[in-house]
Amino acid sequence: MKSALPKVLHEVAGKAMVQHVVDAAGSLNADNTVVVYGHGGDQVQATVTGNNLQWAEQAEQLGTGHAVAQAMPSVKEDIVLVLYGDVPLIRPETLRDFVECVDDKTLALMTLTLDDPNGYGRIVRDGQNNVQRIVEQKDATENELGIQEINTGILACTRSFLADCLPKLSSNNAQGEYYLTDVIAMAVQSGLTVETLQPQFAWEVDGVNDRVQLSRLERIFQLAQAESLMRDGVTLRDPARLDIRGSVQIASDVIIDVNVILEGDVTIEEGVTIGPNCILRDANIGAGTVVEANSLIDGSVVGDNCTIGPYARLRPGTELADKAKIGNFVETKKSYVGEGSKVNHLTYIGDSQIGKGVNVGAGTITCNYDGVNKFQTILKDGAFIGSNSSLVAPVTIGENATVGAGSTVTKDVDDNGLAVARGQQRNVANWKRPTKK
Numbered sequence: 515m516k517s518a519l520p521k522v523l524h525e526v527a528g529k530a531m532v533q534h535v536v537d538a539a540g541s542l543n544a545d546n547t548v549v550v551y552g553h554g555g556d557q558v559q560a561t562v563t564g565n566n567l568q569w570a571e572q573a574e575q576l577g578t579g580h581a582v583a584q585a586m587p588s589v590k591e592d593i594v595l596v597l598y599g600d601v602p603l604i605r606p607e608t609l610r611d612f613v614e615c616v617d618d619k620t621l622a623l624m625t626l627t628l629d630d631p632n633g634y635g636r637i638v639r640d641g642q643n644n645v646q647r648i649v650e651q652k653d654a655t656e657n658e659l660g661i662q663e664i665n666t667g668i669l670a671c672t673r674s675f676l677a678d679c680l681p682k683l684s685s686n687n688a689q690g691e692y693y694l695t696d697v698i699a700m701a702v703q704s705g706l707t708v709e710t711l712q713p714q715f716a717w718e719v720d721g722v723n724d725r726v727q728l729s730r731l732e733r734i735f736q737l738a739q740a741e742s743l744m745r746d747g748v749t750l751r752d753p754a755r756l757d758i759r760g761s762v763q764i765a766s767d768v769i770i771d772v773n774v775i776l777e778g779d780v781t782i783e784e785g786v787t788i789g790p791n792c793i794l795r796d797a798n799i800g801a802g803t804v805v806e807a808n809s810l811i812d813g814s815v816v817g818d819n820c821t822i823g824p825y826a827r828l829r830p831g832t833e834l835a836d837k838a839k840i841g842n843f844v845e846t847k848k849s850y851v852g853e854g855s856k857v858n859h860l861t862y863i864g865d866s867q868i869g870k871g872v873n874v875g876a877g878t879i880t881c882n883y884d885g886v887n888k889f890q891t892i893l894k895d896g897a898f899i900g901s902n903s904s905l906v907a908p909v910t911i912g913e914n915a916t917v918g919a920g921s922t923v924t925k926d927v928d929d930n931g932l933a934v935a936r937g938q939q940r941n942v943a944n945w946k947r948p949t950k951k
Contacts, residue, residue, distance in 0.1 A: 515725060520554030522599035523561055524722070526732050527739075528759030528777060531722060532599035536564045539597060541606035542613060545590040549599070550581045577691030578667065579683040586677060595670045596694065600722045603735055604668070608713050615709045616670045621701045624668035625710045626719055634664035635695055637710070645708035647699035652688035665695060666719040675701065751790075765801075789823065797828075800836065814846075817853075835870075852895070865907065866891040875901035875919065882907045894929070 515521050522532035532549070539547050546566040551558045552575055559569060570584040582596060593616050597604065615622040623645065625637050635650045636658050648665045649658050679700045683692040701708055713719055717734045720727070733754075739762075740753035747766030750756055755772040762776050765784035774788050778796035782788070786799050789807035797811045805811065806823030813830030816822065821839045828840065831848030838851045841858035849866040857863055859876035865888050866880050872893050880891040881904055889907035893899065897911045900919030911917060912929035921935040 515723075515728075520557055521722070523554070523557060524725075524728055526602050526728065527735050527757070530561055531602035531728075532558065533562055534602035535597050535599055535604065536562055536567065538604050538606050538609060539595065540564050542595070542609060544595075546588065548585040548588045550585050576685070577689070578694035579680060579692035579696065582676065582694055583680045583683075583692075586673075586680065589673055592673055593670060594673050594676055596668060598667055598721065601667070601719055602722070603720065603731060604713070604718045605715075608718055612668070612711050613670050615711060616672065618672060619705075620707045620709050621671040621675070621698070622669060622709050622711060623698065624666045624713065624719065625663050626666055626712055626716060627663050628716075629662070631662050631664045636661035637663040637665060639663075644702075645698065645710060646702055648693075648695035650687065650689070650693065650695065666713075667694070668719065669694070669697075671697075671701070671706075675704070675706070679704075760796075771807075783818070792823075796830075806842075863891075865889065866893065868893045869895035869897070869913070871895055872897045872899070874899045875903065877902040878905070879903075880905050880907060 515524060523530045526534060536547055536549065546568055547564055548568045548570050549562060550570045550572050552572045555571060568588045570588055572581045572584045593613060595609065595613055612622055612624060633651060635648045636654055637645060638647050638649055638658060638661065640646050651659070679697050682700065683696055685692050687693060698708060717731065720731055722728045722731060736757055737753060739758045740750055740756050743764055744750055744753065748764050749769045751770065752772045756770060757775045760776065760778040760780060762780045764782045767784050768782050768786045770788045771790040773791045775793045777793065780794050780796070781798045783799060783801035785802045787804045789805055791808045792805055793810045795812045798815045799805065800816055800818035800820065802819040803816055804821050809823035809826040811822065811828045814828040814832040816834045817836040817838065819837050820834050822828065823842060825842045826840045827845045829845065829847040832846045833850045834840065835851065835853040837854045839856040839858065840846060843860045844857050845862050847864040849863045849868065851857065851868045852870040852872060854870055855868050855872040857874040861874055861876065861878045862880060864880050865882040867890065872895070878899050878901070882888050882891065891905050891907045892910040894911060894913040896914040898916045899911070900917050900921065902920045903917050904922040906922065906924045909923055910926045912927050912931060915927045915929060915931045915933070917923055917927065918932065918934035918936070921933055923933050923935050927933040
């Protein structure tokens with residue numbers, strides 16, 4: 515990878531590769547998941563999370579068999595599933611089917627048939643098509659190199675079998691390593707059946723060794739998610755220009771334009787339209803809402819039939835009631851905007867509670883920060899805030915009250931009142947403009 519970052523921490527869809535694998539394993543409800551680490555172990559342990567997660571150090575890199583042996587003291591389950599931290603796209607449903615093949619008399623091996631098997635270990639079968647062993651490419655004969663069925667490295671078997679055969683592994687091979695693949699021949703010698711299963715999609719078992727392969731898996735993963743959304747009734751203007759980096763729930767009849775990024779936990783209800791170049795992060799978007807181009811919605815809850823943008827920014831803690839409108843170049847933070855209220859242009863709303871039917875004019879600022887503490891602004895139902903006003907918190911604008919344009923308001927305004935807080939205008943007749951010298 516040519517990186518200071520451990521390979522397995524490089525991300526696919528905004529999540530470390532090894533985290534993808536741990537999450538897939540976690541879906542099987544195993545008693546525990548053991549992560550074997552070597553290079554960059556501190557970084558890996560600080561990044562990866564999961565239920566019943568345990569760690570095993572492989573201080574010397576002596577091969578896959580040696581790596582599994584380091585994990586065995588922590589393994590609790592009767593059935594052991596071996597996965598790889600740089601094979602991030604294995605699907606949980608594939609693993610469930612795979613593990614179900616295993617019993618006291620059967621070892622499960624995941625294989626793949628390739629037109630070009632170069633670089634992979636080959637599956638050697640007998641005349642009755644029974645698996646006999648796996649031969650690594652460096653140790654293969656000319657005939658064995660012609661085999662197109664390859665080993666993915668993923669296997670499942672009983673714990674007792676692994677505990678018995680791992681100490682018997684030998685490093686007498688071309689790479690001087692303890693191959694986990696050698697347990698296949700041991701299983702055959704012990705009278706076990708080796709059951710093979712191939713994934714539905716070849717990319718499920720693709721590994722990553724450089725940034726080119728990482729990029730290819732990113733696009734495969736994104737396109738698979740996009741196709742799933744379209745089959746569920748979502749319109750994507752260009753499936754190749756949607757990135758999903760988290761967990762999304764999207765209803766039918768949603769339209770998503772190009773270059774949209776969905777991060778974290780995102781829920782989009784039916785009939786929503788998302789314009790181009792938008793980012794939604796940990797957001798809930800109500801039915802019928804329109805998000806115009808180049809808007810960022812972060813940590814926010816948006817009601818039904820709202821309008822947002824273009825060029826709007828909703829920061830964490832923003833909540834919009836139904837039919838609210840946030841217009842171009844408006845920023846909100848930790849604020850509630852009531853039903854039918856409008857904040858249309860060039861405005862900052864922070865730490866505020868805005869009632870129903872409020873109109874906030876262009877250039878309005880809620881001055882919520884005194885350099886040390888944050889304070890709240892309250893705009894009650896029906897309030898009208900004139901353009902270019904500064905509301906110095908803490909301050910309350912009453913129901914149906916009006917703030918004249920250009921005012922700096924520092925005191926509460928009563929219901930139905932008018933606040934004008936600006937210098938008095940003075941007109942000079944016959945004013946002579948300066949002339950250039």
